[in-house]
Amino acid sequence: MTPPIVQACLQSPAVTALLGAGTGMRLYSFGEAEQGVAKPYAVWQIVSGSPENYLAGRPDLDSVTLQVDVYAATGDSARKVRDAIRDAVELDAYVTRWGVEGRDPKTENYRASFDVDWMVSR
Numbered sequence: 001m002t003p004p005i006v007q008a009c010l011q012s013p014a015v016t017a018l019l020g021a022g023t024g025m026r027l028y029s030f031g032e033a034e035q036g037v038a039k040p041y042a043v044w045q046i047v048s049g050s051p052e053n054y055l056a057g058r059p060d061l062d063s064v065t066l067q068v069d070v071y072a073a074t075g076d077s078a079r080k081v082r083d084a085i086r087d088a089v090e091l092d093a094y095v096t097r098w099g100v101e102g103r104d105p106k107t108e109n110y111r112a113s114f115d116v117d118w119m120v121s122r
Contacts, residue, residue: 001051001062003118005044005089012088018081027085031069039109040072040081047115059122065096066116071109075101082112093118 009015009027018040019026026037031045049064068085072078078101086095099113 001046001049001064001120001122003046003064003066003093003116003120005066005068005085005093005116005118008089008092009085012084014084015081015088018077018084031067033071040070040077042068042070042081042085044068052119062120062122064118064120066118067099068114068116069099070112071104071107072112073109075103075110075112078110078112082114086114089116089118 006025006027010021010025016025019042026041028041028043029045031043033041033043044066046064047067049062051059052061052063053059070078070081072081094117095114096117097115099115101112103110
């Protein structure tokens with residue numbers, strides 16, 4: 001039930017220009033980035049989901065909701081990354097919520113957040 005968000009972002013020249021490519025892409029799962037990672041970067045995590053259950057047989061599809069959070073040194077940079085990820089995934093998934101924009105008081109990073117609903121084939 002892992003959504004293909006990384007694969008979608010790797011195929012986007014706009015995302016790779018902002019977050020890097022290959023194994024060096026600064027897009028991290030489980031909502032956590034490495035300590036001291038270069039900005040901008042993005043994290044994602046599954047916040048809810050459910051299988052597509054049937055009366056007969058095993059589900060062949062899972063519906064998952066992801067929260068994507070972008071962190072950057074400037075608000076403009078956070079929005080550019082958010083928009084690039086949005087453009088990379090919205091042909092395969094649905095953006096369902098625009099979340100928090102703000103500044104972390106500890107790190108002083110800017111943050112832009114949104115949710116994505118994704119149907120993942122098993």
